[in-house]
Amino acid sequence: MTATVPSNTMPPVSAPSRLPDEAACLQTVARLKAAHEPRVVVVGNPNTGKTTLINAVAGTNLKVGNWAGVTVEKREARLTVQGRPLLLDLPGAYSLSPHTPEELITRTALLDEAPDVILNVLDAGNLERNLYLTLQLMDFHVPVAVALNLVDEAREKGLTVDAPALARVLGVPVIETVASKGQGTGKLLSTALGGATLGIGVRYPQAIEAAAADLTARMAELPTLPPHAHRYLALALLEGDPSVRGRLSATGHLPLIDAADAHLAALDADGIDALIEIAEARYARAGDLARVAVPRAEARRTLSERLDRLALHPLLGIPIFLALVLLVFRLTFSVASPFVDLIGGPLQTTLAGWAAAALAWFPLGRDLVVGAIIPGVGTVLSFLPTLLVLYLAMSFLEDSGYMARAAFLMDRIMRGLGLDGRAFIPLILGFGCNVPAVSATRTLERRSDRVVVSMILPFMSCSARLPVYVVFAAALFPRAGSWIVWSMYILGMAVTFAFAWALRRTSFPAEGGGVLLELPPYRFPAWRVLWKHAWRRTASFAKRARTTVLATVAGVWLLLALPAVAGGKFATVAPQDSVFGRVSEAVSPIFAPLGFGNWQATGALVPGFIAKEVVVGTLGQIYLGEQAAAPAPLSLWAGVQGAVTATWDTIKTSVSAIPTVLALPSLSTDTTADQKTPLAQALAAAFTPAAGLAYLVFVLLYTPCIVTVGAIAQEHGRRIAWLTVAYQMGIAWGMGFLTYQVARLWL
Amino acid sequence: MGERTLNALRPGEAAHVVDLDRLHPLRRRLLELGFVRGARVTVVRRAPMGDPVELRVGGTDLALRAADLLGIRVRE
Numbered sequence: 001m002t003a004t005v006p007s008n009t010m011p012p013v014s015a016p017s018r019l020p021d022e023a024a025c026l027q028t029v030a031r032l033k034a035a036h037e038p039r040v041v042v043v044g045n046p047n048t049g050k051t052t053l054i055n056a057v058a059g060t061n062l063k064v065g066n067w068a069g070v071t072v073e074k075r076e077a078r079l080t081v082q083g084r085p086l087l088l089d090l091p092g093a094y095s096l097s098p099h100t101p102e103e104l105i106t107r108t109a110l111l112d113e114a115p116d117v118i119l120n121v122l123d124a125g126n127l128e129r130n131l132y133l134t135l136q137l138m139d140f141h142v143p144v145a146v147a148l149n150l151v152d153e154a155r156e157k158g159l160t161v162d163a164p165a166l167a168r169v170l171g172v173p174v175i176e177t178v179a180s181k182g183q184g185t186g187k188l189l190s191t192a193l194g195g196a197t198l199g200i201g202v203r204y205p206q207a208i209e210a211a212a213a214d215l216t217a218r219m220a221e222l223p224t225l226p227p228h229a230h231r232y233l234a235l236a237l238l239e240g241d242p243s244v245r246g247r248l249s250a251t252g253h254l255p256l257i258d259a260a261d262a263h264l265a266a267l268d269a270d271g272i273d274a275l276i277e278i279a280e281a282r283y284a285r286a287g288d289l290a291r292v293a294v295p296r297a298e299a300r301r302t303l304s305e306r307l308d309r310l311a312l313h314p315l316l317g318i319p320i321f322l323a324l325v326l327l328v329f330r331l332t333f334s335v336a337s338p339f340v341d342l343i344g345g346p347l348q349t350t351l352a353g354w355a356a357a358a359l360a361w362f363p364l365g366r367d368l369v370v371g372a373i374i375p376g377v378g379t380v381l382s383f384l385p386t387l388l389v390l391y392l393a394m395s396f397l398e399d400s401g402y403m404a405r406a407a408f409l410m411d412r413i414m415r416g417l418g419l420d421g422r423a424f425i426p427l428i429l430g431f432g433c434n435v436p437a438v439s440a441t442r443t444l445e446r447r448s449d450r451v452v453v454s455m456i457l458p459f460m461s462c463s464a465r466l467p468v469y470v471v472f473a474a475a476l477f478p479r480a481g482s483w484i485v486w487s488m489y490i491l492g493m494a495v496t497f498a499f500a501w502a503l504r505r506t507s508f509p510a511e512g513g514g515v516l517l518e519l520p521p522y523r524f525p526a527w528r529v530l531w532k533h534a535w536r537r538t539a540s541f542a543k544r545a546r547t548t549v550l551a552t553v554a555g556v557w558l559l560l561a562l563p564a565v566a567g568g569k570f571a572t573v574a575p576q577d578s579v580f581g582r583v584s585e586a587v588s589p590i591f592a593p594l595g596f597g598n599w600q601a602t603g604a605l606v607p608g609f610i611a612k613e614v615v616v617g618t619l620g621q622i623y624l625g626e627q628a629a630a631p632a633p634l635s636l637w638a639g640v641q642g643a644v645t646a647t648w649d650t651i652k653t654s655v656s657a658i659p660t661v662l663a664l665p666s667l668s669t670d671t672t673a674d675q676k677t678p679l680a681q682a683l684a685a686a687f688t689p690a691a692g693l694a695y696l697v698f699v700l701l702y703t704p705c706i707v708t709v710g711a712i713a714q715e716h717g718r719r720i721a722w723l724t725v726a727y728q729m730g731i732a733w734g735m736g737f738l739t740y741q742v743a744r745l746w747l
Numbered sequence: 748m749g750e751r752t753l754n755a756l757r758p759g760e761a762a763h764v765v766d767l768d769r770l771h772p773l774r775r776r777l778l779e780l781g782f783v784r785g786a787r788v789t790v791v792r793r794a795p796m797g798d799p800v801e802l803r804v805g806g807t808d809l810a811l812r813a814a815d816l817l818g819i820r821v822r823e
Contacts (some may be wrong), residue, residue, distance in 0.1 A: 095779040126806035129781055239775075277764075279778035304808075308792075317795045408810050412796035415812075421799075514815040515772035516780075519801060519808040704802070 044121030046092030166293035272409035372557035399525035418510025430460030595691030694740035701732035768818030
């Protein structure tokens with residue numbers, strides 16, 4: 001729909017293929033509109049505290065990010081007045097000539113919504129650039145009200161902010177706000193709804209105003225074009241905005257485009273470049289307005305500048321970045337792992353004991369609950385502490401503005417892959433969980449970048465794979481366990497980069513076009529917002545994982561229990577004679593060259609395709625089958641006592657682990673080398689070290705989970721998703737084969 | 748001093764925009780962010796590996812790759 005329309009007066013423009021299908025955006029807007037019937041749309045530059053402001057006004061649970069483009073999914077603000085929804089939060093935009101999917105959504109919503117009021121949020125510390133958007137908004141025939149936000153930050157910078165003066169010269173109400181402290185947010189809505197006016201927009205140079213007047217006169221005869229947008233559309237045509245041209249040509253307004261081209265040719269003949277004249281006219285007025293609103297501007301070295309001297313230091317910058325990443329992962333594991341153990345161990349055992357006692361009269365139900373449902377739920381729950389801590393740390397880095405610095409630091413490295421520094425962030429998120437990482441690729445501008453990053457990032461070892469490494473490392477490499485775990489992460493990264501390189505040279509060559517990274521000022525994120533944000537992400541993971549993991553564990557249990565042996569006794573069949581065992585047996589020769597061609601090892605990989613979380617659980621079910629099914633029944637009181645004691649010990653362990661996070665990382669302390677669990681003993685007996693290593697490599701590289709595949713399909717279509725699955729299996733097998741054959745020579 | 752490309756400036760130096768190359772891949776966006784004629788641009792620093800380059804225009808800090816600085820002509 002947004003095909004480029006050739007023009008003899010415009011220089012080649014960046015390909016609109018970067019942007020998603022406009023039809024998709026229209027659908028999004030239609031969906032939002034159906035959901036909210038918004039009357040006020042909230043528009044502002046990225047990083048103006050817009051979402052925090054809406055949060056303060058509407059009190060809804062919205063995501064706030066201080067990394068340009070962090071609002072990956074649309075957040076919906078709900079504020080009802082007399083039962084009617086009122087506010088629609090639009091993604092951050094620098095201008096209404098869209099360059100990013102977010103900006104396209106914002107622009108499309110403004111065109112199609114015909115909102116009653118535009119509430120424009122400005123960063124008081126960066127007025128000139130923010131007012132550029134304000135002036136563009138005033139080209140719409142819609143009343144505007146302004147929230148002058150981040151006033152506190154501007155004062156810290158040494159700026160004097162005069163909101164009444166700005167209101168006078170802009171001709172619209174201006175309310176000073178400090179959204180993070182809730183200042184000024186109270187009267188914002190009443191002012192926005194009651195006092196919003198059309199304001200005093202830009203007078204463009206005479207030749208451009210004449211051309212725009214002619215175009216708007218033509219539009220007046222076209223009922224298909226929204227009247228509130230005529231002037232905006234005319235100016236966008238004169239600016240040569242490719243998305244507006246594409247939209248108008250797709251909706252059959254070719255005469256209008258021809259007329260615009262004729263004007264552009266005439267202007268060009270007079271030596272007038274309309275794009276530049278329009279931008280200059282807006283900036284001239286924005287500059288004048290800013291000088292009135294901020295009469296005194298002392299240059300004061302800001303905290304951001306001081307922090308950046310360290311964070312972006314020529315020698316220290318990258319080591320600091322790597323140390324921070326390491327710190328995040330150490331924090332995640334040392335703070336969260338005691339809770340993981342608690343959920344997977346004492347709590348689960350206690351619960352299983354009670355369930356076994358309560359269901360003693362109904363053996364089949366007892367076996368299902370104790371053997372499948374409790375372990376299944378336990379698997380999902382035991383992931384939540386890790387994810388919560390990881391998401392908290394990631395949200396902190398995003399919301400504080402550090403992620404943008406990471407993109408700046410890593411850009412040169414990513415350039416070799418035809419990517420830019422921003423692509424590093426989904427890759428890092430991939431260490432936590434591939435699913436949010438795939439969603440985070442939406443922040444990349446070019447489609448080929450989004451596809452390449454989505455296809456490579458499953459090789460980044462997500463936290464669900466770690467338990468497999470830990471169990472095998474403890475079982476087979478008790479003295480080098482940490483190094484084995486570490487090398488899995490490194491191997492995953494190496495394959496990620498190698499594969500990106502290969503994809504670039506074959507299927508997805510890098511698109512041209514410049515790279516622009518914004519470096520927003522550092523902000524200390526509000527803990528409440530961080531917590532909400534991390535909690536929401538964790539909960540959405542739990543929701544998504546719950547069904548698949550539970551179904552998988554129950555399914556494996558069922559397949560292990562079938563067929564019923566003679567006499568109708570259910571769940572008494574030996575594992576190797578079960579349906580599960582026989583199917584795994586049939587498939588297992590494929591893995592013989594990798595050293596683990598037996599049904600048990602192969603069997604555990606099958607549910608791993610659905611979720612890596614369950615590989616260890618399935619190994620346990622297979623190797624220790626009967627043990628899990630017969631927990632000792634406990635009295636209620638003993639169970640509660642045990643659980644409380646265990647929880648208290650866990651909290652103590654977790655809290656006392658915090659200081660050790662800051663200690664130098666030592667690779668020899670984290671795995672439990674001394675005491676071997678029953679599973680570790682079983683694995684040590686079943687795998688040679690070389691086969692174990694090959695198994696780990698295979699687990700690292702094959703499809704991480706069905707949820708990730710689903711996320712890729714959602715972002716890029718099924719074809720890409722299945723392609724990803726196919727080559728991951730191929731690479732996993734190949735690398736596993738190589739590992740086994742090489743490792744056999746030494747181990 | 749005459750006209751140079753922005754790439755020729757060292758960290759800490761500032762200059763005024765003369766124009767953007769008509770074929771600059773970021774022309775439209777740079778105009779919107781304030782790279783209009785006469786705007787003062789400061790080169791803040793280069794990234795540890797020499798590229799990209801942090802710039803300040805108006806109150807905005809942003810980074811461009813050195814290759815994209817070649818199309819921005821500045822004066823003084």
